Amino acid sequence: DAKTxxxxxxxxxxxxxxxxxxxxxxxxxxxxxxxxRQIHSQGPQYIIHGLKNNETNEMASLIITEDRKSSTxxxxxxxxxxxxxxxxxxxxxxxxxxxxxxLTFGKGTLxxxxx
Amino acid sequence: xxxxxxxxxxxxxxxxxxxxxxxxxxxxxTALYWYRQSLGQGLEFLIYFQGNSAPDKSGLPxxxxxxxxxxxxxxxxxxxxxxxxxSAVYLCASSAFETQYFGPGTRLLVL
Numbered sequence: 001d002a003k004t005x006x007x008x009x010x011x012x013x014x015x016x017x018x019x020x021x022x023x024x025x026x027x028x029x030x031x032x033x034x035x036x037r038q039i040h041s042q043g044p045q046y047i048i049h050g051l052k053n054n055e056t057n058e059m060a061s062l063i064i065t066e067d068r069k070s071s072t073x074x075x076x077x078x079x080x081x082x083x084x085x086x087x088x089x090x091x092x093x094x095x096x097x098x099x100x101x102x103l104t105f106g107k108g109t110l111x112x113x114x115x
Numbered sequence: 116x117x118x119x120x121x122x123x124x125x126x127x128x129x130x131x132x133x134x135x136x137x138x139x140x141x142x143x144x145t146a147l148y149w150y151r152q153s154l155g156q157g158l159e160f161l162i163y164f165q166g167n168s169a170p171d172k173s174g175l176p177x178x179x180x181x182x183x184x185x186x187x188x189x190x191x192x193x194x195x196x197x198x199x200x201x202s203a204v205y206l207c208a209s210s211a212f213e214t215q216y217f218g219p220g221t222r223l224l225v226l
Contacts, residue, residue: 034214043206043217044158094146094213099171101146103215105158
């Protein structure tokens with residue numbers, strides 16, 4: 001069951017902000033939004049996560065709508081090395097029961113940063 | 116600090132042979148996870164360790180697959196009598212508090 005919906009691909013010019021959307025309209029109250037990316041032939045790389053407040057770290061910003069049904073990952077100044085598949089994942093805390101320790105990766109968004 | 120490391124980075128084997136894949140988690144991480152990514156496919160969960168115990172082995176594809184973790188640290192994924200459909204990238208991740216950090220993976224090719 002797909003919990004998130006992302007566009008299959010996006011393009012961005014180098015130096016510009018990349019805004020990657022994600023819809024998660026069925027998100028539960030205790031589920032966090034996680035973002036990972038996978039550069040070709042590498043393992044997934046953790047980027048950022050949040051529950052309801054906007055979050056920022058050295059890699060990116062995460063903007064979550066007030067109703068929590070969608071979010072946007074922002075790479076403020078995209079570089080060629082940011083070309084990757086970006087995955088948006090919703091997951092409840094591991095101690096909330098069930099199999100919440102599993103990360104379920106969808107197809108993600110292939111972001112291509114162009115020179 | 117050091118991230119998750121996996122070895123070997125690449126492995127080519129013949130059908131029917133056994134292989135062992137190793138994962139060294141981030142120091143202090145109590146949870147460890149194995150996933151598999153076949154060519155052009157998404158990540159498939161295999162097994163999860165909390166300490167040395169594996170509460171969930173349900174993702175292991177068949178009884179040819181097994182995994183163990185010793186000392187709450189290193190984990191080994193063993194595939195016996197490899198088949199061509201076992202060809203994939205095997206990824207290991209570890210976590211201390213919820214966030215999983217992945218290693219670079221082992222690329223397995225079964226000829």
